[in-house]
Amino acid sequence: MIYRRFFNIPTWRFRSPWDELHRMRQQLEQMFDDTPGQRASAGVFPLINLTEDRNNYYVRAELPGVKAEELDIQATANNIAISGERKIAAEGENARYHRREREAGSFSRMIGLPGDINTDKVDAKLENGVLTVVIAKAEAAKPKQITIKS
Amino acid sequence: MADTQSKELKVREKQELASPAEQTTPGLVFTPAVDIFETEKQITLLADMPGVKSDDLTIDLRDNTLTLSANIAPVENADEEDILVEYETGRYYRQFTLGELINQENIDAKLNDGVLRLSLPKVEKATPKRITVKAG
Numbered sequence: 001m002i003y004r005r006f007f008n009i010p011t012w013r014f015r016s017p018w019d020e021l022h023r024m025r026q027q028l029e030q031m032f033d034d035t036p037g038q039r040a041s042a043g044v045f046p047l048i049n050l051t052e053d054r055n056n057y058y059v060r061a062e063l064p065g066v067k068a069e070e071l072d073i074q075a076t077a078n079n080i081a082i083s084g085e086r087k088i089a090a091e092g093e094n095a096r097y098h099r100r101e102r103e104a105g106s107f108s109r110m111i112g113l114p115g116d117i118n119t120d121k122v123d124a125k126l127e128n129g130v131l132t133v134v135i136a137k138a139e140a141a142k143p144k145q146i147t148i149k150s
Numbered sequence: 151m152a153d154t155q156s157k158e159l160k161v162r163e164k165q166e167l168a169s170p171a172e173q174t175t176p177g178l179v180f181t182p183a184v185d186i187f188e189t190e191k192q193i194t195l196l197a198d199m200p201g202v203k204s205d206d207l208t209i210d211l212r213d214n215t216l217t218l219s220a221n222i223a224p225v226e227n228a229d230e231e232d233i234l235v236e237y238e239t240g241r242y243y244r245q246f247t248l249g250e251l252i253n254q255e256n257i258d259a260k261l262n263d264g265v266l267r268l269s270l271p272k273v274e275k276a277t278p279k280r281i282t283v284k285a286g
Binding site: 049050060062063067088092098099101102103104132 | 261
C-alpha cells in the first residue's frame with residue numbers, strides 16, 4: 001500500500017521546466033482552436049463565402065475597388081476559378097500619406113464545389129464591391145424528392 | 151506604382167472594431183481599411199467598404215472628429231445554407247481626429263465599387279505658406 005502510494009505521486013516523475021511551458025502552450029493552442037471566430041480559411045485572396053440552395057451554389061467575395069473588366073471567372077466540371085487584379089491609382093507627386101492600409105495586387109483562386117455544376121448557367125455580378133457568382137447545379141447533383149409508396 | 155500593382159494580394163482578415171463603448175444593436179462591427187493623404191489644398195480619405203450602398207453610409211464631421219459609419223443589407227437569400235464561411239459581414243465604423251480645419255461646405259464624398267472617396271478641403275488659413283530663407 002505504501003509502496004503504491006509512493007509511486008502514484010504525480011510529481012514523482014522528473015520534470016524539466018520545459019514540460020510546464022510545453023503544457024501551457026498546448027492549452028493556449030487549444031483555447032485558440034476553440035474560438036468561434038476562428039474560421040477555416042484557405043489563406044488565398046479573396047476570402048469567399050459559399051452557400052447553396054436547391055438549385056444553385058453561391059460564391060461571394062468582397063472585392064472593393066475591383067472593376068468588372070478586371071475580373072476573370074472560369075467554370076469547369078466542379079471548380080470555379082476567380083482571378084484578377086486590384087489597382088489603386090497613383091495620387092500624384094505631392095500627395096503625402098498619413099495612412100496606407102489598402103493594398104493593390106493580383107489574385108487568383110480556385111474554389112472546389114461540393115457537387116457537379118452546369119457550366120452553361122453561371123452568372124456573376126459585381127455590386128458595391130461584392131462579387132456574387134450564381135452557379136446552377138448539374139441535374140444529377142440536385143436533390144430528388146422520393147415518394148414512399150404505401 | 152507599377153511595382154505595388156504586380157504583387158500578389160495576401161489574405162487579410164477583416165478587422166473587428168475594438169470598441170470602447172458597448173454596441174446597442176447586435177451584429178459585428180468592422181473597421182474599414184483606409185488610405186489618407188493630403189495635398190496642399192485638401193485631405194483625401196479612401197475607405198474600403200464592400201457591400202455598402204450610398205444610402206446606408208453616414209459621414210459626420212464635428213469638432214475635428216470625422217466619423218464614418220455604414221450599415222449593410224444582407225446579400226443572402228433566406229433559403230441559402232452555408233457551406234463555407236471565410237468572412238463575416240457587418241457594419242463599418244471608424245473615427246478620425248483631424249488636425250486641420252476643414253471647409254465643411256465643400257466636402258465631397260463618392261462611393262464607387264465599395265470604395266469611399268472623401269475629399270476634405272482645407273480652410274484657406276491652414277494652407278501652408280512657403281517661407282523663404284534669405285541668406286545673410
